[in-house]
Amino acid sequence: MARAEAYEPTERTTPTRARDRAAYDHDTVHAILDAGYVCHLGFVRDGSPVVLPTLYGRVGDRLYLHGSTGSRPLRMAGAAPDPGLEVCVTVTHVDGLVLAKSAFHHSINYRCVVVHGTAHQVTDAEEKTTALDALVDHVLPGRAADSRPGNAKELAATSVIRLDLREASAKIRTGGPNDEPEDLALPYWSGVLPVAPAYGAPIPSEDLAPGTPEPAYLSAR
C-alpha cells in the first residue's frame, strides 16, 4: 500500500509531551483546517509576540489569511521578493470536556493544527480572487458563488497573505478520562461532555428585500 503523503516533522512540530497525539499526514491536517474558518495568527512585532484571530481559507497546500483586527501583519508581510513575515497559524476545534475523578486528569478533547512558515502578501489579482472565494466558502460552503464578487476597488482594498503548508502538524485528543486505578471507586461522575458549534436560526438583514429565499446552504452549517 502506498504510504499517505505527510508533512515532514521538524523539531518545532514535534511535541515534547503526548507525541502519540501528533499526526502529519495531509488528510488529517487538511480535514482539521477545512473544518474551521477562524485561525489564530501569531507573529513577532518589535520582538514581542502578537496573536490575532483571523479568517482563513485553504486552497491545496496554501493557506490564505485575511486580517480581521488590523492590517499590521499584512503590511509587515510585504510582497515577494520581500523577506515576508514569519508566522505561526493555529486552528483549534474543541470536541469535548474530559471530566476525570481527579482534578489532575481533567482534559479537553480537541483537534488542532499548527503551521509554521513565512507569509507574503498576495498581489496577483487572479490568485487574490481565488483566495477570497476560499475564505468566504470556508465560512459557509457555497456562499462565494451566491454573493456579488469583489470589484477592482474592493480587491485593491483587501489584503490577503499566503502561507504555504510545509511545516505543519496536527494534534488530536479523543476518548474518556485516564483516571488512576485507585480513584475509580470515588463517588465523582466521570466522562466526557461533548461540545460542537451549533448554528441557530438565520436572522435576515433589516434591508433584505421581502421574499428573498433562504438559501439551502444555510441549513448545511
Place this chain on the structure above:
Amino acid sequence: MARAEAYEPTERTTPTRARDRAAYDHDTVHAILDAGYVCHLGFVRDGSPVVLPTLYGRVGDRLYLHGSTGSRPLRMAGAAPDPGLEVCVTVTHVDGLVLAKSAFHHSINYRCVVVHGTAHQVTDAEEKTTALDALVDHVLPGRAADSRPGNAKELAATSVIRLDLREASAKIRTGGPNDEPEDLALPYWSGVLPVAPAYGAPIPSEDLAPGTPEPAYLSAR
C-alpha cells in the same frame, strides 16, 4: 457616576482599524475571558512565533495558564525573579457568520480579548491550588469542588504560569452586514447565521460505578 475601571490603552492594544469595536473596561474584558476556557498562547522561541491552544482560568486580575501541548513555554517562563516569558494571550468567541450581499462585506460577529505581558511560573503551592481550581471551574463551573483535589505529587507535576492583566483589550463585532446601498437590490440573501458552542449528552466513563448520579452542573453548560 463613577467611571468604570478600565485597562489603559497602549499603542499595541489600539487597533489600526475599526477602533469603535475596541473596549478596555474590566467588566467587558473579564466577561469575555470568563466565557471561555481555551486561549491561544503566543510566545517567541528562537526568534520565531509559536501559538498553542492552552487552558486558562481567571482569578481577579490574574490569568493562569496550563500547558496542554508541551511544557516548553512553561519551562521558558521560569519563576520570579527570572525575567519570565513575554506572551500574548488571545481568547476568541465566534458569535455569528455575517453574510453580506457582496463578498467584500462578509464578516464574523465575535468577542475577543488580547492580553500582552510577561508570564512567570507559579511556585507557591497555595496559589497553584487556587489556579488549578480556577482552571477546572472555567471548563465547567462547580466541577473543582466535585473531584479529587491534586495531591503533592500531582501538584509538583503540573506547571502553571501566571499573567497579570495589565495590558488588555477587547474587540467586539455585533449586528448585521454593512452592505453598499447600491447592492441592496441584489437577489442574494443577507443576514447573520448565529453560532455558539452546544453541549451534547454526557458520555459516562466505561469504568464509572453504576448508579453514580449525573451532576446538575453538567446541564448548566
